[in-house]
Amino acid sequence: MNIDGKETSPRHVVAVIGAAVAGSEVARILAERGALVVVFEQNARPYGKIEDGLPRWHVDQRREEYAKIDERLSHPNIYYVPLTRLGRDVAFDELAEAWGLSGVVLANGAWRDRPFPVDGADQWVGRGLVYQNPFIYWFNHYPEKTYSGPRYEIRPGTIVVGGGLASIDVVKVLQLEAVLKALKRLGKEADLVRLEREGIEPVLKSHGLTWQSLDFKPCKLYYRRTVLDMPLADVPPNADAKKIEAIRRAKTKILDKAQRKYLFEFQELSVPTGLIIEGERMAGIKLSRTQVEQGRVRVVAGSETEHRADLTISSIGSIPEPIPGLAQNGEVYQYVDQKLGLLRDGKTAVFATGNVLTGKGNIKDSLESAVETGTFVAERYLGLEPGGFDASKGERQAVQEVAQAQAGALAVRPPVSAAHVAEILARVRNRQSAVGYSGEYRAWIAKVTPPDLQ
Ligand SMILES: Cc1cc2nc3c(=O)[nH]c(=O)nc-3n(C[C@H](O)[C@H](O)[C@H](O)COP(=O)(O)OP(=O)(O)OC[C@H]3O[C@@H](n4cnc5c(N)ncnc54)[C@H](O)[C@@H]3O)c2cc1C
Numbered sequence: 001m002n003i004d005g006k007e008t009s010p011r012h013v014v015a016v017i018g019a020a021v022a023g024s025e026v027a028r029i030l031a032e033r034g035a036l037v038v039v040f041e042q043n044a045r046p047y048g049k050i051e052d053g054l055p056r057w058h059v060d061q062r063r064e065e066y067a068k069i070d071e072r073l074s075h076p077n078i079y080y081v082p083l084t085r086l087g088r089d090v091a092f093d094e095l096a097e098a099w100g101l102s103g104v105v106l107a108n109g110a111w112r113d114r115p116f117p118v119d120g121a122d123q124w125v126g127r128g129l130v131y132q133n134p135f136i137y138w139f140n141h142y143p144e145k146t147y148s149g150p151r152y153e154i155r156p157g158t159i160v161v162g163g164g165l166a167s168i169d170v171v172k173v174l175q176l177e178a179v180l181k182a183l184k185r186l187g188k189e190a191d192l193v194r195l196e197r198e199g200i201e202p203v204l205k206s207h208g209l210t211w212q213s214l215d216f217k218p219c220k221l222y223y224r225r226t227v228l229d230m231p232l233a234d235v236p237p238n239a240d241a242k243k244i245e246a247i248r249r250a251k252t253k254i255l256d257k258a259q260r261k262y263l264f265e266f267q268e269l270s271v272p273t274g275l276i277i278e279g280e281r282m283a284g285i286k287l288s289r290t291q292v293e294q295g296r297v298r299v300v301a302g303s304e305t306e307h308r309a310d311l312t313i314s315s316i317g318s319i320p321e322p323i324p325g326l327a328q329n330g331e332v333y334q335y336v337d338q339k340l341g342l343l344r345d346g347k348t349a350v351f352a353t354g355n356v357l358t359g360k361g362n363i364k365d366s367l368e369s370a371v372e373t374g375t376f377v378a379e380r381y382l383g384l385e386p387g388g389f390d391a392s393k394g395e396r397q398a399v400q401e402v403a404q405a406q407a408g409a410l411a412v413r414p415p416v417s418a419a420h421v422a423e424i425l426a427r428v429r430n431r432q433s434a435v436g437y438s439g440e441y442r443a444w445i446a447k448v449t450p451p452d453l454q
Contacts, residue, residue, distance in 0.1 A: 007422035010415035020048025022354020022370040023107030024072040029374030031077035033384035042085035044448040092325035110318035128282030132315035155310040156217035162315030163223035199261030220265040284308035383412040
């Protein structure tokens with residue numbers, strides 16, 4: 001079958017896993033240079049952490065990022081395959097070997113919460129302990145009529161263990177939700193976006209209320225290092241001592257400002273060392289004091305104290321989910337060459353890109369990583385000429401430098417024969433039709449977008 005004429009000549013065919021910021025950008029780069037790109041996405045919608053991570057008060061930013069992803073995935077050389085999870089609906093070994101693809105790029109992000117660092121904690125998930133990823137997913141989606149996932153009750157005095165930007169969002173969600181609920185109870189107008197923008201006290205004041213009048217115990221964020229160590233701002237690789245000090249001071253200001261606006265409590269130099277269990281629930285945690293010596297965190301012996309709370313949220317970082325068949329090295333995948341994101345060489349090389357490779361949870365880093373990987377795979381691995389996409393000069397230069405260092409390490413691959421392209425596309429169309437996807441990207445998005453999605 002030759003539905004769109006793509007099977008009549010040899011082509012490179014690449015599978016990309018994950019359709020969000022990084023996956024859609026890699027797919028665009030390769031598609032614009034003539035490769036056929038099959039993008040597998042576990043969800044119906046492709047937006048990843050833009051939809052399920054970035055909190056929903058970022059109304060405009062989320063819409064802009066959705067539009068960019070839609071634009072990239074609309075390229076005629078891209079085959080979107082929704083509702084298809086690598087490791088469940090398609091086996092990794094099958095894709096990386098039996099499909100006979102030119103390459104595979106994993107852009108599947110970091111969706112596994114790093115385990116709470118006390119033995120046995122996971123048995124209390126849903127019974128006093130909650131992880132950040134499902135909590136933020138709930139926050140972003142629960143207003144939808146069709147939401148059917150777990151629901152979380154905001155409790156006074158919730159404990160949050162964390163320290164990065166995402167943990168600040170977690171404490172914001174807790175505080176903002178508590179105020180919105182209180183306002184609703186009092187019959188007052190409650191607007192999340194306004195509350196986030198203006199801060200809790202000015203909004204309460206406009207209703208003739210004070211924070212004290214709500215009589216709600218704020219949540220408290222615990223961090224194992226000092227505020228100056230918090231990963232709230234990036235230190236550029238070439239920063240001198242003065243610049244590093246300025247960035248460290250800026251972090252204190254970021255935290256102070258967040259505390260003033262959202263009224264949460266903060267305790268540095270504290271690490272969980274035990275659990276408080278009562279009956280069938282986790283009723284809090286035990287925390288010990290720490291000292292930071294030459295960058296290392298040391299627990300102070302005998303300093304453990306009990307901290308009771310109905311709810312503890314663990315927000316200590318997200319790591320890639322294990323994929324059956326793909327080797328792990330501790331928390332991350334095992335790389336042949338981590339700088340290149342090369343996971344496996346051979347007939348079908350496998351690369352990683354975006355959050356899964358950088359370990360950094362931000363849009364800019366995922367996008368830059370995707371430009372590097374996409375350009376490298378296109379130019380050095382598939383031998384595809386630049387086709388008018390707009391990688392900036394700096395990024396192109398960085399790619400060329402890496403490529404130079406790797407010259408000869410990866411041979412340029414021959415394209416897939418026309419007959420085999422047809423076989424691959426037949427598999428793709430089978431899967432698309434099994435999940436009810438007609439091949440019309442925009443029509444699909446319209447169909448699977450809840451009318452009340454925020
Ligand atoms: C609470 C929170 C706040 C944030 N705030 C900001 C912010 O203010 N600014 C900022 O720049 N960044 C922020 N981020 C981070 C940012 O949203 C992400 O780092 C970025 O969007 C990641 O893009 P990505 O494409 O690398 O990964 P993801 O968006 O995670 O995309 C991975 C995709 O792969 C899919 N997938 C995963 N596994 C499989 C599989 N096995 N098979 C098929 N598909 C799979 C996923 O469904 C997803 O669509 C925040 C994140 C969180 C959690």
